[in-house]
Amino acid sequence: MNNRKYFVIVGSKQFFYDNLPSSFSEEKITKVFSEIIRESDEYKTRGEPFNCKADNLIVVNDNYNAITEQAHDRIGAIIEELTEDDSSIYIHNPPITLKNHLDTLKSNPHVSIKVIPQEYEFNRDVQSFKRNIAEIKSAIIGQSNAINEVSKSMWYLTKLKRKKPYVIMLYGNSSLGKTELVREIAEHFYKGSFFEKHLSMFKNNTYADYFFGEKPNRRSLGFDLLERESNLIFFDELDKCPEAFYSAFYTLFDNTIFKDTSYEVNISETLIILTSNYKDEKDMIDNLGLPLYYRIDKFIHFSEFSTDVILQITLKEINDKQEEYKGYLTQEDIYRKVSAKINSKGENARTIKQKVQQTIEELLFSEISE
Numbered sequence: 001m002n003n004r005k006y007f008v009i010v011g012s013k014q015f016f017y018d019n020l021p022s023s024f025s026e027e028k029i030t031k032v033f034s035e036i037i038r039e040s041d042e043y044k045t046r047g048e049p050f051n052c053k054a055d056n057l058i059v060v061n062d063n064y065n066a067i068t069e070q071a072h073d074r075i076g077a078i079i080e081e082l083t084e085d086d087s088s089i090y091i092h093n094p095p096i097t098l099k100n101h102l103d104t105l106k107s108n109p110h111v112s113i114k115v116i117p118q119e120y121e122f123n124r125d126v127q128s129f130k131r132n133i134a135e136i137k138s139a140i141i142g143q144s145n146a147i148n149e150v151s152k153s154m155w156y157l158t159k160l161k162r163k164k165p166y167v168i169m170l171y172g173n174s175s176l177g178k179t180e181l182v183r184e185i186a187e188h189f190y191k192g193s194f195f196e197k198h199l200s201m202f203k204n205n206t207y208a209d210y211f212f213g214e215k216p217n218r219r220s221l222g223f224d225l226l227e228r229e230s231n232l233i234f235f236d237e238l239d240k241c242p243e244a245f246y247s248a249f250y251t252l253f254d255n256t257i258f259k260d261t262s263y264e265v266n267i268s269e270t271l272i273i274l275t276s277n278y279k280d281e282k283d284m285i286d287n288l289g290l291p292l293y294y295r296i297d298k299f300i301h302f303s304e305f306s307t308d309v310i311l312q313i314t315l316k317e318i319n320d321k322q323e324e325y326k327g328y329l330t331q332e333d334i335y336r337k338v339s340a341k342i343n344s345k346g347e348n349a350r351t352i353k354q355k356v357q358q359t360i361e362e363l364l365f366s367e368i369s370e
Helices: 013-018 033-046 061-066 070-081 096-105 126-139 144-159 178-189 205-212 221-226 243-254 281-288 307-320 331-338 349-369
Strands: 005-010 030-032 054-059 083-092 112-117 166-171 195-198 232-236 257-259 264-266 271-276 298-301
Touching: 005 096, 013 083, 030 033, 033 054, 033 061, 070 083, 070 096, 126 144, 126 178, 144 166, 144 178, 144 298, 166 178, 178 232, 178 271, 195 221, 205 243, 221 257, 221 264, 243 257, 307 331, 307 349, 331 349
Parallel strands: 005 083, 005 112, 030 054, 054 083, 166 271, 166 298, 195 232, 232 271
Antiparallel strands: 257 264
């Protein structure tokens, strides 16, 4: 008779391990799914019956690639074949096939199924909100309008509980502070944690399996979202993502549940931040198309740096590197030489950083080249 106890733990790996029993009984056999699959296969190869079933079975999400794609259709039955009738089974982020199997067991009064979902933290403390925004403003130079718009969105999310994902597009030329702003939001509202994907890496249709989860024993977007540690989701460089993958974002932006072929993920109350190098909203509409454009809640433009901002960033970069050159150069030495290289317009954080670094190297090298 099936008297198994299933514990379905949904969340990050750390959350999964934190919810395992602190110590398993020494009298009972505890196995990891990938290990017991390997042992079972060895017995089959030798033509021997496998009798070393698990009393406690741990099924970590990385273990799903321990079986073939075909075997995923009967993964629930495989787990039962490898465990005792009264075993305890700890399952991490089950794929849809395994979830469906567990659903069929709910009508069995002898089977126990407990679902333990991770709760993602978001700083809703009204008292600390102004301080957090002030600290973000001091960290991101030259984008006061963008930060003001982000502040409105963060206040909205602080005061209200919105179930559907809230989607923000940060756009403008590169190295103006978009990614830095995401990191500051994570630091002040999400305990420094966020889910991050660089979409420029997904350059062709060979990555379709990742976005749509077509192979159950491979990583996919659904797999990674289940494993996230935060409800802040960051997709960098949407403008570099092939159009063939846009339909995955339609589903992601529009629903509280994201599904690919292999996984189902609760994405309610998430903040999704996108970045791109589009010039304006017309540029976005032309390239993304209206279906994706209309699924984005807010568009925030990052302005080119003014002459005053370029000066502030130059001085900050020189000051930030002080520990490197202390005892050899002064800030005045560096500024005097680098100021001739810095343009009054058209600079960004990356070009300024490169020119400051180049200047420090030149000044140091001049000691031996004279």
